[in-house]
Amino acid sequence: MSITVIRTAVLYGLLILAVRLMGKRQVAEMEPAEFVVTMLLANLAAVPMQDNGLPLLSGVVPILTVLALELILAVLAMKVLPFRRMLNGVPTLLIRDGRIDQKALASSRVSLDELEQKLREKDVFDCAEVAFAILETDGELTVLLRSQHQSAEKSDVGAELSPARLYYNVIEDGVVLRNNLRSAGLDEAWLRAELARRGVRAKDVFLLAASEAGELRFVGKERA
Amino acid sequence: MKYLWIGLLIAALLIGGCFWSQRTINARAGAVAAPLEEALRALRAGDETRARELADKAAAEWTRHEGILASFISHDHTNGVAEALAELELSPGEELGSRLARLLKAVRELAEMERLTLENVF
Numbered sequence: 001m002s003i004t005v006i007r008t009a010v011l012y013g014l015l016i017l018a019v020r021l022m023g024k025r026q027v028a029e030m031e032p033a034e035f036v037v038t039m040l041l042a043n044l045a046a047v048p049m050q051d052n053g054l055p056l057l058s059g060v061v062p063i064l065t066v067l068a069l070e071l072i073l074a075v076l077a078m079k080v081l082p083f084r085r086m087l088n089g090v091p092t093l094l095i096r097d098g099r100i101d102q103k104a105l106a107s108s109r110v111s112l113d114e115l116e117q118k119l120r121e122k123d124v125f126d127c128a129e130v131a132f133a134i135l136e137t138d139g140e141l142t143v144l145l146r147s148q149h150q151s152a153e154k155s156d157v158g159a160e161l162s163p164a165r166l167y168y169n170v171i172e173d174g175v176v177l178r179n180n181l182r183s184a185g186l187d188e189a190w191l192r193a194e195l196a197r198r199g200v201r202a203k204d205v206f207l208l209a210a211s212e213a214g215e216l217r218f219v220g221k222e223r224a
Numbered sequence: 225m226k227y228l229w230i231g232l233l234i235a236a237l238l239i240g241g242c243f244w245s246q247r248t249i250n251a252r253a254g255a256v257a258a259p260l261e262e263a264l265r266a267l268r269a270g271d272e273t274r275a276r277e278l279a280d281k282a283a284a285e286w287t288r289h290e291g292i293l294a295s296f297i298s299h300d301h302t303n304g305v306a307e308a309l310a311e312l313e314l315s316p317g318e319e320l321g322s323r324l325a326r327l328l329k330a331v332r333e334l335a336e337m338e339r340l341t342l343e344n345v346f
């Protein structure tokens with residue numbers, strides 16, 4: 001049993017490393033090649049995890065091979081447009097000015113039901129409201145509504161505009177995050193003063209977030 | 225570009241590892257096969273005592289190399305060889321020849337499995 005535990009831990013660590021190296025896209029919407037890689041990795045690791053009769057290398061080597069191919073192909077796809085198109089395909093315009101392009105729909109092998117479902121998921125219940133609908137290479141449908149059906153923005157109604165704020169977590173679960181403190185343009189002297197003002201210590205704080213403009217969000221730890 | 229280099233480095237390590245593993249398996253399986261071949265020749269020459277000594281030598285070589293070989297080859301195959309070597313010790317004289325031949329074939333197959341041939345790939 002201990003052998004199974006060690007083998008599983010090794011393969012698990014290798015999978016985590018592989019997914020990290022392949023980047024955030026692997027856990028978000030996936031291009032076809034990325035989807036294949038994700039499925040492959042899971043299956044490659046599972047068999048030697050369960051079968052102690054197989055050498056551990058029979059899991060490690062295929063995973064490293066897939067990882068190497070994915071890293072090399074990802075960079076090639078980034079630098080070489082024809083290669084990227086070959087690997088990932090191209091986006092397809094399915095709706096223009098409210099009219100469905102039936103040829104494009106057929107060539108994408110998307111049924112009308114599926115198209116309507118994807119539109120409803122975007123809160124669109126009438127194709128006539130759509131200026132452009134594009135089927136992306138990862139299977140997502142991107143929709144731009146016609147102007148008269150778009151929501152008004154602040155600038156349209158003349159509302160007061162305030163700059164967007166980014167909050168940095170400077171304390172998380174009692175731990176001071178010094179990098180975030182610096183990113184927010186603050187320092188430890190400020191933090192000590194702020195904690196003293198609230199009568200708490202860092203370890204009593206569940207969350208303290210600060211913006212560059214000095215706005216704060218404070219959540220103290222709940223007493224057990 | 226950092227990730228391209230990482231990918232190329234891993235690919236280079238894998239390719240290097242392929243050559244190294246093939247050489248290692250060939251050498252180690254060969255070290256076990258050599259005394260077995262000699263044992264067969266001795267048996268054909270009528271010298272059963274010498275054949276058994278060489279079979280023991282093959283078993284000793286196997287003990288030396290089994291760990292590394294089991295890192296590359298399915299344990300079903302390596303366990304099969306280990307069992308056949310153990311049975312060889314107790315083989316009566318008339319069966320010694322056939323068991324030696326089968327064992328030699330099994331050991332050679334360990335190296336064959338790692339060779340880059342169309343048969344192995346497909």
